Amino acid sequence: MAKKPKILCVDDEQDILDLLTFNLEKEGYDVCTALNGKKGLEVAKRELPDLIILDVMMPEMDGMETCREIREIPSLQNVVITFLTARNEDYSQIAGFEAGADDFITKPIRQRLLVSKIKALLRRSGPAEVKKEMSIGGIEIDREKYLVTKDGVQIQLPKKEFELLVLLSSAPGRVFTRENILNSIWGNDVIVGDRTIDVHIRKLREKLGDENFKTIKGVGYKFEA
Amino acid sequence: MAKKPKILCVDDEQDILDLLTFNLEKEGYDVCTALNGKKGLEVAKRELPDLIILDVMMPEMDGMETCREIREIPSLQNVVITFLTARNEDYSQIAGFEAGADDFITKPIRQRLLVSKIKALLRRSGPAEVKKEMSIGGIEIDREKYLVTKDGVQIQLPKKEFELLVLLSSAPGRVFTRENILNSIWGNDVIVGDRTIDVHIRKLREKLGDENFKTIKGVGYKFEA
DNA sequence: AGAAAACTTAACTTTAGGTTAACCTTAGGT
DNA sequence: ACCTAAGGTTAACCTAAAGTTAAGTTTTCT
Numbered sequence: 185m186a187k188k189p190k191i192l193c194v195d196d197e198q199d200i201l202d203l204l205t206f207n208l209e210k211e212g213y214d215v216c217t218a219l220n221g222k223k224g225l226e227v228a229k230r231e232l233p234d235l236i237i238l239d240v241m242m243p244e245m246d247g248m249e250t251c252r253e254i255r256e257i258p259s260l261q262n263v264v265i266t267f268l269t270a271r272n273e274d275y276s277q278i279a280g281f282e283a284g285a286d287d288f289i290t291k292p293i294r295q296r297l298l299v300s301k302i303k304a305l306l307r308r309s310g311p312a313e314v315k316k317e318m319s320i321g322g323i324e325i326d327r328e329k330y331l332v333t334k335d336g337v338q339i340q341l342p343k344k345e346f347e348l349l350v351l352l353s354s355a356p357g358r359v360f361t362r363e364n365i366l367n368s369i370w371g372n373d374v375i376v377g378d379r380t381i382d383v384h385i386r387k388l389r390e391k392l393g394d395e396n397f398k399t400i401k402g403v404g405y406k407f408e409a
Numbered sequence: 410m411a412k413k414p415k416i417l418c419v420d421d422e423q424d425i426l427d428l429l430t431f432n433l434e435k436e437g438y439d440v441c442t443a444l445n446g447k448k449g450l451e452v453a454k455r456e457l458p459d460l461i462i463l464d465v466m467m468p469e470m471d472g473m474e475t476c477r478e479i480r481e482i483p484s485l486q487n488v489v490i491t492f493l494t495a496r497n498e499d500y501s502q503i504a505g506f507e508a509g510a511d512d513f514i515t516k517p518i519r520q521r522l523l524v525s526k527i528k529a530l531l532r533r534s535g536p537a538e539v540k541k542e543m544s545i546g547g548i549e550i551d552r553e554k555y556l557v558t559k560d561g562v563q564i565q566l567p568k569k570e571f572e573l574l575v576l577l578s579s580a581p582g583r584v585f586t587r588e589n590i591l592n593s594i595w596g597n598d599v600i601v602g603d604r605t606i607d608v609h610i611r612k613l614r615e616k617l618g619d620e621n622f623k624t625i626k627g628v629g630y631k632f633e634a
Numbered sequence: 635a636g637a638a639a640a641c642t643t644a645a646c647t648t649t650a651g652g653t654t655a656a657c658c659t660t661a662g663g664t
Numbered sequence: 665a666c667c668t669a670a671g672g673t674t675a676a677c678c679t680a681a682a683g684t685t686a687a688g689t690t691t692t693c694t
Contacts, residue, residue: 329582330625342651343627380653382672401661401670567640605642607682626650626681 188214188371189306190231194224194250195239195268200293204237207295208302214371221245225253228260231367235264235306237289248283255284259355264305268293320356321409323392325349334392341391344369348384352397352407361404381405413439413596414531415456419449419475420464420493425518429462432520433527439597446470450478453485457593460489460531462514476510489530493518545581546634548617550574559617566616569594573609577622577632586629606630 191213193204201217208215216231218224221238222245228236236254240247247267254260266287287305289298317326324333330346332339341349347369352360365381366372385405389397398406416438418429426442433440441456443449446463447470453461461479465472472492479485491512512530514523542551549558555571557564566574572594577585585593587606595601610630614622623631 326582328580328584329631330584330628331582340625343625344652376652377654379655379671379673382670383653383674386672386674399671569641601641602643603681604644604683607684608642611683611685624650624682 188212189235190214190216190233190371191302192216192218192224192228192231192233192236194218194221194227194236194242194247196220196242197239200239200268200291203293204298207293207298211299211302213302214373216372221247221250221253224250228254228263229257230363231372232259232364233263235266235302237266237268238285239268241270251283251285259358266301266305318353320353320407321396323353323396325353332392339391341388345384345387345391348381349388349392349407352405356407356409359400359404359406364404413437414460415439415441415458416527417441417443417449417453417456417458417461419443419446419452419461419467419472421445421467422464425464425493425516428518429523432523436524436527438527446472446475446478449475453479453488454482455589457485458488460491460527462491462493463510464493466495491526491530543578545578545632546621548578548621550578557617564616566613570609570612570616573606574613574617574632577630581632581634584625584629584631589629 191208193201193208193215194217195201195204196219198219201219205215205217216227216233218227221242224236224238225245238247238250242250245253251265251267254263254265264286265284266289267285268289268291270291287301289301317324317328319325322335326332327350330341332341332346332349348365351365351368360368362378362381366374366376370376385397385399396407396409398408400406416433418426418433418440419442420426420429421444423444426444430440430442441452441458443452446467449461449463463472463475467475470478476490476492479488479490489511491514492510493514493516495516512526514526542549544550547560551557552575555566555568557566557571557574573590576590576593587603590606591599591601610622610624621632621634623633625631
């Protein structure tokens with residue numbers, strides 16, 4: 185089965201976080217939380233969730249501001265963001281969409297509605313947005329066909345290697361930390377040894393050329409053309 | 410019962426989507442939605458609906474443009490597309506038909522009319538269809554006659570095997586996940602064991618040659634010439 | 635209704651892919 | 665230049681996913 189979608193909930197009330205966590209985990213989502221906007225940003229950067237639920241009303245950095253900042257981060261450009269608002273605050277919706285929101289959930293939270301909204305949003309966004317094909321430095325990646333072409337030669341990569349390649353090549357030049365990689369490909373609950381990543385990197389280097397995969401010692405790896 | 414026809418609604422107003430969804434689901438259709446043309450395209454590619462309702466007026470990529478792009482996709486060549494327009498915009502109909510539309514529904518939406526139009530369109534398209542034959546890598550598929558010819562020899566495939574072949578061959582090279590396959594052939598709700606798919610794949614390999622059906626472990630299957 | 639064909643399932647085998655352990659190499663700080 | 669910790673390498677091992685077969689079920693056809 186496909187990896188569990190990861191949802192980040194940001195709210196200053198622990199009660200609400202608990203409620204959201206309970207309901208979403210029950211549906212099989214991978215949930216992480218943060219108690220304020222700043223922490224939300226941090227967690228988002230680290231966990232790279234598929235969807236973020238943001239409370240609009242928060243002390244210090246409110247939902248709007250957090251949303252705007254999230255949208256600034258390249259790797260979170262396409263994450264689905266929904267706001268949590270009180271029913272009567274609907275005036276804020278316009279501002280919300282402008283800040284980059286995809287949807288709104290109103291308090292008090294009705295569980296069934298919450299779950300179906302989340303489902304709908306994830307379904308809609310799922311394999312969307314990102315292009316299915318890309319070509320970087322003689323390497324073509326076709327996600328639909330799960331196929332990589334190097335200098336015109338087709339190469340069939342195993343799943344994990346393919347996913348790793350897709351991740352690294354999604355932002356050429358950007359360094360992905362081991363933590364980033366583990367979170368994106370294995371999920372943050374799975375525990376695998378450090379050497380596992382190295383081995384997969386090695387396989388990629390073997391198949392696609394050493395020069396494209398750079399090690400930044402003590403930090404992580406990056407893909408370059 | 411026959412599989413529920415799947416309808417994709419694309420509109421930038423959530424209200425309209427809700428209205429359409431409510432009315433169509435009530436009639437027993439399987440409804441999916443998208444909030445803009447780009448997402449609509451993605452969903453269409455993924456869900457392969459039988460009919461698409463497109464709002465003409467949408468920001469960014471409008472209905473016309475979306476329609477044109479949908480018609481470019483081989484697996485969606487024959488899908489029925491109807492536009493949603495305001496009553497007075499009928500001038501747009503000429504352009505609409507040129508873009509590849511099959512019909513128009515005018516706003517405000519009258520439920521009874523909507524439903525009967527949809528029914529009529531699906532009925533009409535059902536036994537009709539245009540391109541019912543294809544030939545890929547020595548294998549000819551005639552959807553109308555439910556007939557497959559391999560190297561000049563006719564082979565009579567059972568329904569499920571035939572459907573599976575049609576699905577996989579509709580996009581040669583593209584990997585279909587088990588989920589994809591289940592959704593398209595068995596329907597979203599039906600539950601069948603995982604081994605069922607394998608068995609059908611095995612039969613196809615047996616009859617049409619191993620080499621054409623490739624397994625991508627952990628991902629799915631694909632058809633290749 | 636009975637037979638045949640199609641479909642699903644269960645139980646088992648096989649295998650590709652993933653992980654790890656043990657060891658080796660190298661970069662970069664001091 | 666040395667030392668150390670991070671990363672590289674290899675091959676053996678393990679496991680989840682797919683393949684296989686045959687035995688039920690269900691459907692379809694006569």
